[in-house]
Every structure is written in structure tokens, then in C-alpha cells.
Amino acid sequence: MKNKNIIAKLKISNLRGRGGANFPTHAKWQMFADANSKKKYIVANGSEGEPNVLKDGYILKNHPEVLIEGLKIALDTFKGSEAFIFLRRDYFKKYKKKLEKLIGDLPITVFREHGGYLSGEETVLCEEIEKNLPARPRTKPPFPGQAGINGLPTLINNIETFYQIAKIAQGKYKKTRLYSITGKASYKGVFELPVDWAIKKILTKTKNKPEFKYFVQVGGGASGDILLASETTQKVSGSGAIVIYDRDQTDAWVLMRTWIDFFMQENCDKCTPCREGSYRILEMIKDRQFDEKRLDDLFFVLENTSYCALGRSIPLPFRSLIKKILPHTRN
Numbered sequence: 001m002k003n004k005n006i007i008a009k010l011k012i013s014n015l016r017g018r019g020g021a022n023f024p025t026h027a028k029w030q031m032f033a034d035a036n037s038k039k040k041y042i043v044a045n046g047s048e049g050e051p052n053v054l055k056d057g058y059i060l061k062n063h064p065e066v067l068i069e070g071l072k073i074a075l076d077t078f079k080g081s082e083a084f085i086f087l088r089r090d091y092f093k094k095y096k097k098k099l100e101k102l103i104g105d106l107p108i109t110v111f112r113e114h115g116g117y118l119s120g121e122e123t124v125l126c127e128e129i130e131k132n133l134p135a136r137p138r139t140k141p142p143f144p145g146q147a148g149i150n151g152l153p154t155l156i157n158n159i160e161t162f163y164q165i166a167k168i169a170q171g172k173y174k175k176t177r178l179y180s181i182t183g184k185a186s187y188k189g190v191f192e193l194p195v196d197w198a199i200k201k202i203l204t205k206t207k208n209k210p211e212f213k214y215f216v217q218v219g220g221g222a223s224g225d226i227l228l229a230s231e232t233t234q235k236v237s238g239s240g241a242i243v244i245y246d247r248d249q250t251d252a253w254v255l256m257r258t259w260i261d262f263f264m265q266e267n268c269d270k271c272t273p274c275r276e277g278s279y280r281i282l283e284m285i286k287d288r289q290f291d292e293k294r295l296d297d298l299f300f301v302l303e304n305t306s307y308c309a310l311g312r313s314i315p316l317p318f319r320s321l322i323k324k325i326l327p328h329t330r331n
């Protein structure tokens with residue numbers, strides 16, 4: 001049987017979730033296997049709502065059969081489960097028919113998300129599937145692996161994670177990941193390259209290493225960290241995005257405005273730190289002036305008291321841009 005010992009194979013491969021959280025996949029699968037319930041759910045998360053992250057769309061377009069193979073392996077491993085492919089609206093519109101053809105008689109439903117970026121948060125995703133309505137984050141714990149859709153154990157992995165799981169089961173996994181390269185790149189797109197390559201090596205290999213002075217945003221196109229060219233010896237984190245910026249041509253205030261607009265548009269207004277905090281940051285950006293003490297306090301509150309990861313992720317890009325790039329931006 002081809003999927004025998006798949007959890008052991010996942011452990012040997014050291015595969016980590018490709019949605020951004022980087023959690024070891026074998027550990028998630030083992031916890032799900034240990035959850036005591038006759039009925040369980042499996043979800044391939046294709047919400048992919050962060051700017052400049054393109055890899056799940058790339059898999060849906062070019063390798064949907066590998067995603068279905070990954071889900072088949074999960075269904076085969078966790079017998080009696082039901083699965084969903086959870087997609088953002090445009091992906092649903094483009095790929096539903098193609099996926100359903102590949103799915104055939106398998107117990108897999110292609111589901112269209114109701115919200116935006118936040119729909120990809122695990123508890124929101126469970127709630128949306130459960131109620132077929134837009135939702136807000138639920139309290140954790142319990143985590144979805146214990147009590148997700150309809151209060152039953154729910155295994156949620158990113159679309160790329162299922163894609164790599166299929167490769168692991170087939171003995172074809174080469175320790176690669178999908179990188180989305182955008183911004184001032186010569187060759188924008190999605191590239192599958194080794195997980196342990198440094199950013200600099202990825203940019204060189206894809207002929208995207210700029211001749212001009214540059215910096216990159218790594219991980220995601222809103223929540224990702226800002227790194228100078230001299231820091232590109234690091235590996236790529238988060239969802240695998242690399243956005244290239246021209247250091248002399250980028251207005252840091254304008255860039256921060258795009259981020260805060262994104263966070264304000266995508267937050268759900270459930271909790272005060274994120275709702276009010278993002279608004280206060282916007283006010284300062286509009287004035288093109290930061291009150292350092294006030295900003296530090298806001299970041300502290302966002303990181304420590306936001307209800308979900310969206311609010312907690314806001315400070316990182318701002319902090320790094322303010323420290324490394326803002327001093328070079330004209331007011």
C-alpha cells in the first residue's frame with residue numbers, strides 16, 4: 001500500500017506547513033490521527049489572501065492533480081473522513097470545474113470562502129464551512145485538530161503542503177518549496193527551488209538579482225519582514241514570497257499606506273487592539289510623522305493582545321521598514 005507509514009515519511013522529510021506558520025506536518029498529522037472521533041474533516045486551505053503570494057494559484061493552475069493526490073493520501077490515511085478544498089473567490093471561479101472533474105467520486109467538496117484574507121485563518125475557515133456564512137475567529141484552544149468543523153477534529157493544511165505530501169508519498173520530494181517573486185523583478189513568477197537556499201541565491205538563480213540598490217519584503221507582501229540586500233543571506237520565511245523594491249525609488253510612507261490599507265480592509269473589527277491600533281497607525285502615516293513612543297505602545301498592544309494572528313502580524317513589516325528604509329525616505 002503506497003501510503004503506508006506516511007506519517008513516518010512526513011517526519012523523515014521534515015516537511016513544514018507552507019501556509020506560513022511553519023508547523024511540522026508530521027506532528028499535525030499525528031495529533032489528528034490520535035484524535036478520538038469516528039468522523040473527521042480534512043481541508044486544503046487555498047484562501048491565499050496576502051498580496052504577492054501566488055503559489056497556491058500556481059498549483060491550482062498547473063498541478064491540480066498533485067493536490068488531489070495529496071488529499072487522496074489524507075483520505076486514505078484517515079478513513080471515513082470528508083474533505084474540502086477551501087478557495088478564495090477568484091480561484092473558485094477559475095478552478096472549481098477542473099477540480100471537480102479530477103475529484104470524481106471522492107468525498108471532497110470545493111468550497112468558496114465568504115470573506116477575504118481572514119478566511120484563511122483556521123478557525124474562521126472552520127466556521128465558514130460549518131455555517132456557510134462569513135465568520136470571525138474563534139477562541140483557541142481548542143485548536144481545529146481537536147475541535148474544528150462541527151466541533152469535530154479537522155486537519156487543515158495549505159494547498160502547497162498537500163502538493164508536497166503527494167510528492168513525498170511518491171518518493172519524488174526534493175526538499176523544495178514554491179517561491180513567489182514579484183515587485184521590481186525581471187522575471188516575476190512562481191519558482192520551485194530548494195527550501196534551504198538563501199534569498200540571494202534564489203534571486204541569482206531566477207535572474208532576478210537587481211542591478212540597482214534594493215531591499216526585499218520576505219514571507220508575505222503585507223506581513224513580511226523587510227530585509228536589506230546585505231541581509232539576503234537569510235532563508236525565506238512565511239508563505240515563500242519575495243517582493244523586490246528599488247531602494248531609491250520607493251517612498252516608505254506610500255508603501256506603509258498600502259500595508260495599513262490592506263490590514264484595515266481585511267480585519268474583522270472584532271477586537272479593539274487591531275481595529276483601533278491599525279486606525280491610529282493610519283493617522284500617523286497620513287501625517288507622515290511617527291510619535292515613536294506612541295507607535296511602540298501600539299505595536300506592543302497589537303502583538304500581545306490582538307485576538308488573532310492578523311493583528312499580531314501588523315508590527316513586523318512596519319518596524320523593519322521604519323528602522324531600515326524610512327531614514328532614507330524624503331518627507
Ligand code: SF4
Nearest residue numbers: 268270271274308311
Ligand atoms: S486581530 Fe483583527 S482580524 Fe483578528 S479578531 Fe481582532 S480585529 Fe479581527
